[in-house]
Amino acid sequence: MATTNPRIKALSDVGVSIWLDDLNRPMIGSGDLQKLIDEQDVVGVTTNPTIFASALKDGTAYNEQVKQLADQGAGVDDAVFAITTEDVRNACDVMRPVYDATDGQDGRVSIEVDPRLAHETQKTVEMAKQLWQTVDRPNVMIKIPATVEGLPAITQVLAEGISVNVTLIFSLERYRGVMNAFLTGLEQAREAGKELPSIRSVASFFVSRVDSEIDKRLDAIGSDEAKALKGKAGVANARLAYQAYEEVFGTPRWQTLADDGAHTQRPLWASTGVKDPAYPDTMYVVELAAPDTVNTMPPKTLEALADHGEVKGDAVTGSYDDAKTVLDQLEQLGVSYADVVAVLETEGVEKFEKSWDELLASVEGELTTAGGNADYATQEA
Template identity: 55%
Template structure:
């Protein structure tokens, strides 16, 4: 086991890989991530699958059969992605069992085109959960305004959820409330809430990318000194919110009946600015219990030279608040930034989904 990654895991951070393909599963590459790099879960997105489905050596036979059966493109996507996710889930059976369900998780996302449709999101979340058919699957639902009631309803149905595309602390509070309300609904319906798990995916690097652009435009020494600090500060304050909500009397009452916390997950952790330390969104966001989902290059960088120096979140909460106060003092509206990033995030997801649909359409034609 890589020592740097083992140290990160020992510090309370679950390491999940932000990548998946059938070739990775069947070649043994994913298994090697599990045994050698402390990876205990996987997250996916349409862009990842769009690239994977072009490999006809892996998908050709199934694509040919789907074509022969006159299956439409979106149904073909659901079947192919769910099969890969199910196969990956089975590789994580041990991690799932030994962690009592916290880890060993593989995520599959509801079509991004449904991000503003609550009813359709609820329906597809249930369908994907049934289609994958493995207990350690997580259904990804975006934290849009329409997604919030869908999260509650999906959790109430006993389905474990990865809430994605969170940028603001205010929206994060809505996400946590939806999860807890869903648990309360599930309990009232007689469900065993100990089997329900969730993570809340708080996006990191995109916050710096947007705020740094604005700080550069301001251009003063005080503004420039704040570059590369907003994203970590925002995430650290999200962890503070997590501790407050899941330490509340409301959740404590549910925990007594078996409820699990909804762990913060740090997403978008690859560094976009080459001048920054390529492990900063990992090393500076260490606390128990969190998840960090990394693309392969970030994982490799941390394995090579990442440093774990204990909890880097809770001792720095005052500094985090000060950083964001100073950013706002520069005239930057954090609420507006987060709202912009959420809308852009949905748009990017839809673009990725469109690319996936186009890619599978081409692959079906070639099959």
């Protein structure tokens, strides 16, 4: 875990855990994941339906398992579950030394609950437990979306002693709801006699998608004032989220949990690959460097950081007034923050559902090709 790259080391030295937003079977088997751990200070992995859908389309790494599943007459949902949990279990094993060395803070691999359940609390809880039991590794994290229905699911899953990666957070108000769900979950876990030090959580705040949506609206306004605000909202929003994190984890309510060994729910910056080529490709890494955070990067962003990223220390603490000014100026121009984050959450769930459908279709095709049963109709989740 000791990189020789000075740019990556500079980010780690600020207190940022570098996680990779990518996973596929060849990466695990070839030693490429281990190489990223050794050379690029990668200390965690996140997955999502889009990543798995892409992995299944490429190469032949999954053929043998698909053939076995087809021979067993597995339905497409069961096949997807088996394929994805195997990849995550194997990645957990590669990451286990990092998990041990960091006392469980890092060395984590995240796997997502079926996004079609994003608005169903109890089914989300049930699938989260099933994923946890099936992967059967202490360093797995179960991803649950921060929808209104997801919040009570987050509490219930944490109360079971299961580590959770809360995903698809866009708004500051929802983020406060997520932190409340986390604290409530830990309080319930303590009442149930669970060991709090073993429960870990991160809150994944999406960044680049905020700029994509707001920039589109600023372009439509078209004034010089609007153009001057392009590319500023994503970072400003995330910086204000960090302010909220500092506030909540400075309260007496939190302190009573910390006294029993609980760990904070670290902010995780997600969607950190820039969507607009006009922006620096390391913008969402360098400008969000802060202690006790995670930045999960797609491979291209990690490569850009290693090649030319200029980390200048903590870029977040104390930036809150400027960040608030950005959001205030957007409101004055008629860009509704409330509408933007509502649109992004709806689209975020829809995008993951679409990727999940692509994953199901891909596996269904593979099962059919492998000579399994003719009927691979999607089972009810």
